[in-house]
Amino acid sequence: MLAFNQRFKQAISERRDRDLLRNVVPIKGRNDRLFSHSQHCYLNFSSNDYLGLATDxxxxxxxxxxxxxxxxxxxxxxxxxxxxxxxxxxxxxxxxxxxxxxxxxxxxxxxxxxxxxxxxxxxxxxxxxxxxxxxxxxxxxxxxxxxxxxxxxxxxxxxxxxxxxxxxxxxxxxxxxxxxxxxxxxxxxxxxxxxxxxxxxxxxxxxxxxxxxxxxxxxxxxxxxxxxxxxxxxxxxxxxxxxxxxxxxxxxxxxxxxxxxxxxxxxxxxxxxxxxxxxxxQSWRREKLAELSYLYQVKLSDFCESINTLTPIKPLIVGETGRALHIAEQMKKQGFWLTAIRPPTVAKGSARLRVTLTATHTKDQITALTKTLKSVLKDSK
Ligand SMILES: Cc1ncc(COP(=O)(O)O)c(C=O)c1O
Incomplete structure (x- = not known):
């Protein structure tokens, strides 16, 4: 085998062994607040489309x-x-x-x-x-x-x-x-x-x-x-x-x-x-985000993993890579898409779910998200 290929294979398998392998996920249709992937529909809390303009x-x-x-x-x-x-x-x-x-x-x-x-x-x-x-x-x-x-x-x-x-x-x-x-x-x-x-x-x-x-x-x-x-x-x-x-x-x-x-x-x-x-x-988009952000933070105020921010980026720092993957998987089973962010994107021991809110989410969706998150977080301890 070429030395190049040997090196590529080894790096990929080391990533896989440490639960750090990433995958590309094809989304069907638009990357909206609701999207479908592999026959399932998910509420999307993992986009940077903060104001909801990507599909406006x-x-x-x-x-x-x-x-x-x-x-x-x-x-x-x-x-x-x-x-x-x-x-x-x-x-x-x-x-x-x-x-x-x-x-x-x-x-x-x-x-x-x-x-x-x-x-x-x-x-x-x-x-x-x-x-x-x-x-x-x-x-x-x-x-x-x-x-x-x-x-x-x-x-x-x-x-x-x-x-x-x-x-x-x-x-x-x-x-x-x-x-x-x-x-x-x-x-x-x-x-x-x-x-x-x-x-x-x-x-x-x-x-x-x-x-x-x-x-x-x-x-x-x-x-x-x-x-x-x-x-x-x-x-x-x-x-x-x-x-x-x-x-x-x-x-x-x-x-x-x-x-x-x-x-x-x-x-x-x-x-x-x-x-x-x-x-x-359209300042209403920022006002809506602020409202949703407040609701999200109030609902998760008892959880030390949840970090309050002034922005729509709400990290839930869970520490170990395996725990982050497990939580993301459990959330997915219940219809919520949250991507686990792992090293080297973040420091070792600070793996997280990067929850992002957008102006197109509704209060009911935030309430449903936080309710499910609470139970998944408790179960994953
Ligand atoms: C802070 C920061 N700067 C720059 C970029 C790169 O921007 P783009 O996605 O347009 O390449 C990103 C994207 O993830 C980012 O988070």
């Missing part, structure tokens, strides 16, 4: 309208002929909404994060990241030419000890697996304009702040660079880096993920523009 009919029609106007694909990278009027309108809309001079688009948040770190950092630079930052940021930091230091999650005292020279500080606005917020105001004031503050707000945009402007607006902080993704609360896909003219121009010239990649389909840019309008205008 009005938004679907807008995307179809975008296809009528612009066709299917962009046909080229943005610096060739892939940048259209729809992209220009999206840039204007985002900059006006979030208060930046430039926005550059990427096919995913993963690519946008990598573009920021790979392009802006050089040898001898210092990069400081929260330990729980997303894999795209940590990996890019490790591979970048800069020196990377990581501070303990949200630990300002630790961060302070690392800020001894000009640097780039990178944090998520809302942490994806914990649902907690970064102390952005304090980080900004610790930095005292001695570097660039970069915030990945994949899970805050649309959900927090005035008109859904995200965790920076919620904290009253304007970072130097903001990354927003369109595949979570905005219900579509893709991402943007928001920044000033200088950084925007530098990225346009040198960011390989931007220059050498096919631009987002213009119809998608058109749909994202409409999604932003809906996010801004």
């Amino acid at each position: 009919k009005t938004l679907m029609k807008e995307w179809q309208k975008g296809i009528d106007l612009y066709g299917n694909g962009s046909g080229a990278s943005p610096l060739v002929t892939g940048f259209s009027q729809a992209h220009q309108e999206l840039e204007q809309s985002l900059c006006e909404w979030l208060g930046f001079e430039r926005a550059l688009f990427f096919s995913s948040g993963f690519a946008a994060n990598q573009a920021v770190l790979f392009t802006l950092l050089a040898e001898n630079d210092l990069l400081v990241q929260d330990k729980l930052n997303h894999a795209s940021l940590i990996e890019a930091g490790l591979l970048s030419p800069a020196q990377m230091k990581r501070f303990k999650h949200n630990d300002l005292s630790h961060l302070k000890t690392l800020l001894d020279r000009e640097c780039m500080v990178v944090t998520e606005g809302v942490f994806s697996m914990d649902g907690d917020l970064s102390p952005l105001t304090e980080i900004k004031s610790l930095m005292a304009h001695q570097g660039l503050l970069v915030v990945d707000d994949a899970h805050g945009i649309g959900v927090l702040g005035e008109e859904g402007r995200g965790s920076c607006n919620y904290a009253g902080v304007q970072p130097d660079i903001l990354i927003v993704t369109f595949g979570k609360a905005l219900g579509v896909s893709g991402a943007a880096i928001l920044c000033n003219q200088l950084i925007g121009e530098y990225l346009t010239q040198f960011a390989k993920h931007y220059v050498y990649s096919t631009a987002l389909p213009p119809a998608q840019a058109f749909a994202i523009c409409r999604s932003i309008d809906m996010v801004r205008e």
Whole structure:
């Protein structure tokens, strides 16, 4: 057997032995609050579609309208002929909404994060990241030419000890697996304009702040660079880096993920523009989320596994991988889809169910979820 194949086989079987193997699950039809898989119907508490826009009919029609106007694909990278009027309108809309001079688009948040770190950092630079930052940021930091230091999650005292020279500080606005917020105001004031503050707000945009402007607006902080993704609360896909003219121009010239990649389909840019309008205008979606979030937390207040958050991400930290898998399986048997999150996505011993609420859930569904969770949690002790 080729040494390559030997290595691949071994890594997969080690994962399987430690209950860490992941599977792709084909969902039938739309990824709605109710979906069907393998002849069964499940209530979905495992999507990032916080505002319920991924299957919103009005938004679907807008995307179809975008296809009528612009066709299917962009046909080229943005610096060739892939940048259209729809992209220009999206840039204007985002900059006006979030208060930046430039926005550059990427096919995913993963690519946008990598573009920021790979392009802006050089040898001898210092990069400081929260330990729980997303894999795209940590990996890019490790591979970048800069020196990377990581501070303990949200630990300002630790961060302070690392800020001894000009640097780039990178944090998520809302942490994806914990649902907690970064102390952005304090980080900004610790930095005292001695570097660039970069915030990945994949899970805050649309959900927090005035008109859904995200965790920076919620904290009253304007970072130097903001990354927003369109595949979570905005219900579509893709991402943007928001920044000033200088950084925007530098990225346009040198960011390989931007220059050498096919631009987002213009119809998608058109749909994202409409999604932003809906996010801004339809505050009832955020109000509904807040109501459901409160109900969920009250119902599970007696359970130490349940962590209260200000966001729709509600981790239930159960510790061992086997217990997390068992709970997810039991919940599935009763019609609730909750994905078990295991190492290496989270630290060893902190396996969890990542419960996510969306504006399309009903109070009755939250009540049913918490009732079943309580009994499954008790039985799994
Ligand atoms: C914090 C964070 N940043 C970036 C990403 C990547 O975004 P995308 O799914 O658009 O690649 C994710 C997605 O899981 C995320 O949770």
